[in-house]
Amino acid sequence: MEQLYHHPPQDGRVICIDEFGPLSIQPYAGKGWYKQKKPDRLPATYTRKHGVRHLFAALDLKEDKLYAHNRESKKHQDLLYFLKVLRRRYHRSERLYIVLDNFSPHRHKKVKEWADENNIELTFTPTNASWLNRIECHFGPLRKFVLEGSDYKSHNELAQAIQNYLRWRNKNKRLEKILREQNKIKVA
Template identity: 80%
Template sequence: MICIDEFGPLSIQPHKGKGWYKEKHPHRLPATYTRQHGVRHLFAAFDLKRDKLYGHVSQTKKHQDLLRFLKVLRRRFHRSERLYLVLDNFSPHKHQKVTAWAEENNVELVFTPTNASWLNRIECHFGPLRKFVLEGSHYANHKELAQAIQAYVRWRNKNKRHEAILREQKKIKVV
């Protein structure tokens, strides 16, 4: 059982946060910004059995991008193993090409009820991601942001039971 959702849009902008600053000389974030870099989206998956998080940053969140992510995810599991993917009712999830691919690749798409995305277990993993990657940040470009997200995913998978992660996950109510 794998829970999948999108996180974003991710834009290059300063994010407020907490930090240790020299007295009377705090590092200040600019008050305004322009989205000259556009936005990106994170496709994320959470494997319930292995307690493992996967992620991929994409320029768009169309069905082609989802399909690309699903194909990479499918390669991580043996072909004989049936995958159950929990998704919300976002239209690219129900695209004809996505459903056809799922049928051909031993994958069953399981959709959460409308307006009940909180039933998807991946939702509680976006809080720690927001806290550890975005809070108090000011990335120079999308490549730097994507590298920070990938570094967090690797760290999170090695430290699944870290107190700070569990504390942040508990703040988001999911079933």
């Protein structure tokens, strides 16, 4: 792991992948400036009539760029779909070194076979050490800037907010308030 991070391979790039969620359509508490007499209040109860979604996220360490995709489940088929989307972003001759935790869909036979056929090397964090995956520190800012103080009405609205955040973050990755949130989560 440390070797990949501190001395990246010359023949490709290192990409860290993990899932974030489950994401529900519910009010999330947060801080903010509110009207004095009639502040917006979060409902005390809510129903999960929309189901949940899972965010597949990737961090390209070479460009310090985040990518993400919403899915209804976290099965190996969903991971394969996300990997195929990522693979299309880079030239086929460039080897991708993918860092993953030990979640069983990551180790599925079909995922490993597809990776071997598509110039991808899967690298797994040690058991119970998913914190070694560098994408972990990017979930804190995502939670703060997208979920905190929100009450989205649909998964599409939430997905759009996530994509808007990712575009903003990729343009402003050195902004102090982003770095401060990232540094709250310790990774290798």
